[in-house]
Amino acid sequence: xxxxxxxxxxxxxxxxxxxxxxxxxxxxxxxxxxxxxxxxxxxxxxxxxxxxxxxxxxxxxxxxxxxxxxxxxxxxxxxxxxxxxxxxxxxxxxxxxxxxxxxxxxxxxxxxxxxxx
Amino acid sequence: xxxxxxxxxxxxxxxxxxxxxxxxxxxxxxxxxxxxxxxxxxxxxxxxxxxxxxxxxxxxxxxxxxxxxxxxxxxxxxxxxxxxxxxxxxxxxxxxxxxxxxxxxxxxxxxxxxxxxxx
Numbered sequence: 001x002x003x004x005x006x007x008x009x010x011x012x013x014x015x016x017x018x019x020x021x022x023x024x025x026x027x028x029x030x031x032x033x034x035x036x037x038x039x040x041x042x043x044x045x046x047x048x049x050x051x052x053x054x055x056x057x058x059x060x061x062x063x064x065x066x067x068x069x070x071x072x073x074x075x076x077x078x079x080x081x082x083x084x085x086x087x088x089x090x091x092x093x094x095x096x097x098x099x100x101x102x103x104x105x106x107x108x109x110x111x112x113x114x115x116x117x
Numbered sequence: 118x119x120x121x122x123x124x125x126x127x128x129x130x131x132x133x134x135x136x137x138x139x140x141x142x143x144x145x146x147x148x149x150x151x152x153x154x155x156x157x158x159x160x161x162x163x164x165x166x167x168x169x170x171x172x173x174x175x176x177x178x179x180x181x182x183x184x185x186x187x188x189x190x191x192x193x194x195x196x197x198x199x200x201x202x203x204x205x206x207x208x209x210x211x212x213x214x215x216x217x218x219x220x221x222x223x224x225x226x227x228x229x230x231x232x233x234x235x236x
Contacts, residue, residue, distance in 0.1 A: 032222075033222030035224065035225075037227070042229075043206060043229065043230050043232070044227065044228075044229045044230065045208060045210075045227035045230075046227075047224055047225070047226060047227070050222070050224055052222065091160070095222045097222075103148065103150075103165055103167075103172070103173075104162060104165075104173075105150075105160075105162070105225060107159055107160045109159060110159070
């Protein structure tokens, strides 16, 4: 079974608007971490934001925020005030706290975001 | 601004040749990961090192792939012999595990990748 599901293969967003990227996850472990990475056309993987399963507040990093809904197993990324440089592939990933296996990142298939001027 | 570095950035080789990819993790990081990214499979974990010790290489084809950390500043991934199906982008990532009392889920910081094409 897929651990991370990103249902939006591609999205278009107007410059300066906000965009929400969906991510749902599947785990029975009470301890886990959720990550978002950005991969621009240059190919590098850039870490954006992290949310721990026990964190009480939603994570924020500049224009990035994570809408964490634990009961729904949802960790959507919100990019506010989109810029042309935000055009990229975005990956949601999860690490679970199973003893001895807690280093593995499970990645979603990714969502391509294209920002229009 | 500390970054993971990888060399070479691009490699074109012929089937049967040996390929060596190198990675310099961020100074002070104690975990190193090797990933492979393809259109069909997405991102796959190949190997994992903690404090230079290999803890998991179950994702690697054992007969042709090998991963080592000769020292804390260098990780290598070798393919011998290479095959066309090995064509992919290979990423190295590093992180810092601070121990049980710290942030258990350390962030993995990725290098720029090595784009490998085996003809």
